[in-house]
Amino acid sequence: MAKNLAKKPASKQTKDSRVETTPETGRRERNKQEKRDRIIAAAKELFATKGFADTTTQEIAEKADIGTGTLFLYAKSKEELLVMVFSGDMLEEAQNAFRHLPPSAALLDKLMLVFNSMIEYHDQDRELTRPLLKEVSVRADGTPSEDLARLMRGIYKGIGDVIIAGQAAGDIRQSVDPLMAAEALFGIYYLSLLNWISGVGSKARLLKRLRIKLAIGVEGLIDQAKASRPSPAKKTSRKA
Numbered sequence: 664m665a666k667n668l669a670k671k672p673a674s675k676q677t678k679d680s681r682v683e684t685t686p687e688t689g690r691r692e693r694n695k696q697e698k699r700d701r702i703i704a705a706a707k708e709l710f711a712t713k714g715f716a717d718t719t720t721q722e723i724a725e726k727a728d729i730g731t732g733t734l735f736l737y738a739k740s741k742e743e744l745l746v747m748v749f750s751g752d753m754l755e756e757a758q759n760a761f762r763h764l765p766p767s768a769a770l771l772d773k774l775m776l777v778f779n780s781m782i783e784y785h786d787q788d789r790e791l792t793r794p795l796l797k798e799v800s801v802r803a804d805g806t807p808s809e810d811l812a813r814l815m816r817g818i819y820k821g822i823g824d825v826i827i828a829g830q831a832a833g834d835i836r837q838s839v840d841p842l843m844a845a846e847a848l849f850g851i852y853y854l855s856l857l858n859w860i861s862g863v864g865s866k867a868r869l870l871k872r873l874r875i876k877l878a879i880g881v882e883g884l885i886d887q888a889k890a891s892r893p894s895p896a897k898k899t900s901r902k903a
Contacts, residue, residue, distance in 0.1 A: 698727070698729055698733065698737070699737055699747075701727040701728065701729070702723065702724075702727045702729070702734060702737055702738075702744070702747075703747065703748050703751075704727070705723050705726035705727040706718070706723045706727075706744055706745070706747075706748045707748050707749075708726070709722055709723055709726060710745070710748065710791055711788075711791075714790060714791075715741075715745060715790070715791055715794050716794075718741070719741075720734055720735075720741050720744070723741075723744065738808070739808075742794060742797070742798040743798065743808050745791070745794060745795050745798060746795065746798050746799065746808055746810050746811050746814075747808065747810045749791070749795060750810040750811060750813065750814040751810075752784070753781070753784065753814055754813065754814045754817045754818070756780060756781060756784045757777065757780070757781060757817060757818050757821060758817060758821060759780070760776060760777045760780035760781070760821075761777060761821040761824070761825070763776075764776060764777070764825070766828075770825065770826075770829050770834065770835070770881050770884070771874070771877055771878055771881050773825050774822070774825070774848060774852075774877050774881070775870075775873070775874055775877065777821070777822070777825075778852045778873065778877075779870065781852070781856075782856065782859075782866065782869065782870070785856065785860065786866065789860060792860050793860055793861075796856070796857060796860060798811075799811060800857070818845075818849060819842060819845040819846060819849065820845075821845075822841075822844070822845035822848055822849060823841035823842050823844070823845040824841075826839065826841040826844050826845060826884070827841050829884070833886060834885065834886060835884045835885065835886060836884060836885070836886050839884050844884055847880060848877065848880055848881075851873070851876045851877055851880055852873060852877070855869055855872060855873045855876065856869075
């Protein structure tokens, strides 16, 4: 089900001017959101029943009860529409994984839990995942849609927060930029996902190789001084 992202009308006031949301602009925003919801629901159903390649934008517009021209105000292409349809679900899947990470788990284990959750999501419909990842990877106009940008911000923030928690615990070097580290680690996952979705190897192979690659990346983040310190020796009791 598509999430309703509509926000309550709000007033904004500055020192020099006052911009007020009127009932009319509130109605326009609600109508816009309702059309977006109908487009997402129609596209999701048609992609699931007919497949991405055999679904036309005209069919989506007709099912959503809007004109084709109106449809293109929300998505410039069928590929962008595919991102709009599934980006919300993908972000929800990732955020749910981040929320349920065991606090005491090692960084590598946390990353594998998150990425495994994403892989399971994509494994539900690999035929739709292929054009989806293609659109995410290479956009014709070179600029990400707002839906894609929102998705990536959410994922990078989630990984970045895990990095920050590791820094607070003293496990990760303070000099590490959390966002840069997040992008690098996601890049390792994403290239592995692309290979697998293209037909290279099994899911078991993907997960095994992904863990090895992530371990190499994680090693560069670790505070080696702390890692090299010996663990405190356990006290043993001796009988006199």
